[in-house]
Amino acid sequence: EDQVTQSPEALRLQEGESSSLNCSYTVSGLRGLFWYRQDPGKGPEFLFTLYSAGEEKEKERLKATLTKKESFLHITAPKPEDSATYLCAVAGVYGGATNKLIFGTGTLLAVQP
Amino acid sequence: TQSPRHKVTETGTPVTLRCHQTENHRYMYWYRQDPGLGLRLIYFSYDVKMKEKGDIPEGYSVSREKKERFSLILESASTNQTSMYLCASSLDWSSYNEQFFGPGTRLTVL
Numbered sequence: 631e632d633q634v635t636q637s638p639e640a641l642r643l644q645e646g647e648s649s650s651l652n653c654s655y656t657v658s659g660l661r662g663l664f665w666y667r668q669d670p671g672k673g674p675e676f677l678f679t680l681y682s683a684g685e686e687k688e689k690e691r692l693k694a695t696l697t698k699k700e701s702f703l704h705i706t707a708p709k710p711e712d713s714a715t716y717l718c719a720v721a722g723v724y725g726g727a728t729n730k731l732i733f734g735t736g737t738l739l740a741v742q743p
Numbered sequence: 744t745q746s747p748r749h750k751v752t753e754t755g756t757p758v759t760l761r762c763h764q765t766e767n768h769r770y771m772y773w774y775r776q777d778p779g780l781g782l783r784l785i786y787f788s789y790d791v792k793m794k795e796k797g798d799i800p801e802g803y804s805v806s807r808e809k810k811e812r813f814s815l816i817l818e819s820a821s822t823n824q825t826s827m828y829l830c831a832s833s834l835d836w837s838s839y840n841e842q843f844f845g846p847g848t849r850l851t852v853l
Binding site: 663664666671672673674675676677679719730733734735736740 | 751772779780781782783787797800829831841842843844845846847849
């Protein structure tokens with residue numbers, strides 16, 4: 631069964647204190663791994679897609695990496711506005727017209743000034 | 744966009760949640776999000792009048808009469824359907840599933 635596990639559940643950082651969020655996955659044939667940011671009371675906002683092991687993508691203070699079993703979201707010198715829940719999701723190979731994502735439960739990041 | 748953004752209703756009443764996209768995306772999805780459970784797929788549609796069950800379709804139905812609109816229908820709302828409902832869309836199969844989400848509808852069933 632396809633599964634996504636994110637750790638830690640919550641993370642509190644001081645402004646400027648770099649860290650990483652982890653996403654471990656089990657999927658039958660990875661078609662893509664996705665990172666989203668979600669602010670309270672809002673829908674998830676798309677950040678990155680990674681397709682194959684070794685791939686990396688960057689956006690401002692965020693950098694996502696992918697191995698065959700996990701992905702990391704590295705946050706460099708975070709600011710308070712980076713506070714949010716970060717969601718990881720995977721897409722596997724499914725039959726027919728099935729086109730779905732399997733989501734983890736997210737990491738709640740709080741960056742204190 | 745999703746409407747309404749917030750709704751409070753009573754057990755047994757019918758509820759329709761609406762989603763509208765202006766991206767000309769072929770696929771549309773309905774998820775619910777609950778603390779500790781993450782996002783779970785209820786239904787998705789890959790074309791007008793076409794639909795597929797997701798992981799938790801029980802108690803729900805959907806309607807897609809136009810490409811840009813996708814509705815989630817609760818025929819008789821129950822308290823265990825209290826949740827945040829999120830609509831998403833993606834261009835098509837070849838876009839590798841990059842799904843873009845609406846702002847959500849917070850539904851409370853009393």
